[in-house]
Amino acid sequence: MTADPSARRGIPDATVARLPEYLRALTGFAERGITSVSSEELAAASGVRSAKLRKDLSHLGSYGVRGVGYEVDHLAYQISRELGLTQDWPVAIVGMGNLGHALAAYSGFATRGFRVVALLDQDEALHGQQIAGLPVRPMDTLDALVAEEGLAIGVIATPAGSAQDVCDQLVAAGVSSILNFAPCVLVVPDGVDVRKVDLSTELQILAFHEQRKALASAALGPVAKGVAK
Amino acid sequence: MTADPSARRGIPDATVARLPEYLRALTGFAERGITSVSSEELAAASGVRSAKLRKDLSHLGSYGVRGVGYEVDHLAYQISRELGLTQDWPVAIVGMGNLGHALAAYSGFATRGFRVVALLDQDEALHGQQIAGLPVRPMDTLDALVAEEGLAIGVIATPAGSAQDVCDQLVAAGVSSILNFAPCVLVVPDGVDVRKVDLSTELQILAFHEQRKALASAALGPVAKGVAK
DNA sequence: ACGCTTTTGTGAACGAATGCACAAAGTCAC
């Protein structure tokens, strides 16, 4: 059962998290008319070591040619297929504040396998207003979106206070993958995936390292002025 | 040299990445007037297991009381200090498109140890324009910001095409921590930290799991209709 | 046809992170 003959089940999470970056690098090569890359080149363009890249790719199958490298188009297709991007995923964005606004207008989604099919907000005052060519809808249209559009992925861009409430509504309607921009922990039933993006958290991690650098240079040479600031 | 007597050097990266979440949870407890929490409660509020939480906290020192728990204020202070948040970090945002706009208006920074001191853009047409109470400045004011404000952290919210260029200018001016929202790999010299936030990447990872769920339910019972869609 | 060069794919060693289980250390009731 665990030993799959097609040797493909169970791609490590760490690998899955890097596949999008490989895909982007491959797209870049393709745009420049390059049809073949070595693991070394692709790794450099993705910001990883070549050994790691090769091990990652080995989990999806054997798509390289020894002595030559990888065919750009073919590898890109295989990664796309593995990530489930051969189809377009409908996405709904909830919360039309500053961030929701920016996300609705972000063009990067469309080019990478996603289609924003709806914008929602709990605030009645916003309903009907057009943002980036789409009307803002009330939350109770979620069921219809899941049924008619096959909506499965929701993006939460509300304040932290309403995030859990909105999340519950998404889950109740049948959405099973959620991208959360609100700075809070979401509780969801089994079978629902949540990923969190938190701007403050990222800055705080940077601050930690920044402080470490400052302390280190202060300890080694408190005299330094130009460089160690 | 590596063996530090105060037993504090070398906090694992995985732990550092979770400290902001603990800090947020603690702030939540404090706001509700709770002065003491157990590792179990704090872990639940942070979305981790209590054993993990305790091991994480043990890396910063021994701030709990056996049989009782942790004093909320004290632990919050210790984590803040470890993350370097007892001071306010000046931050500059580069790229005043949709996303830069939203980030400039985001109030979450100020409450968590950061202060947006400048907005920059390469586009001359935007210079002088006011966004969220700050004027948009040209890139050549970076040196002054580093010298006068002590700027050390920069946020890149430009399109992918100009991100490396902007990054180089930040680094040249002396910025040594960068938060990158552009969907591309940045090359920086040693001593400069980069963290990347990529919306499409996150969605693609969700799509992978979503596809896996769809395939699994299709394989186990292609008959199911209501639930497995 | 054959050896030389290149580059993949992978076994094995290593290191980091997680989870478990319990002794140590404290509080509290009486």
Add this chain to the structure above:
DNA sequence: GTGACTTTGTGCATTCGTTCACAAAAGCGT
């Protein structure tokens, strides 16, 4: 003051991820 109870801090085992190093496989020139 003493014993029962609670909760932390941590050694240990395990799992997960990365790096190394090289054999196997392909192309190429002659």
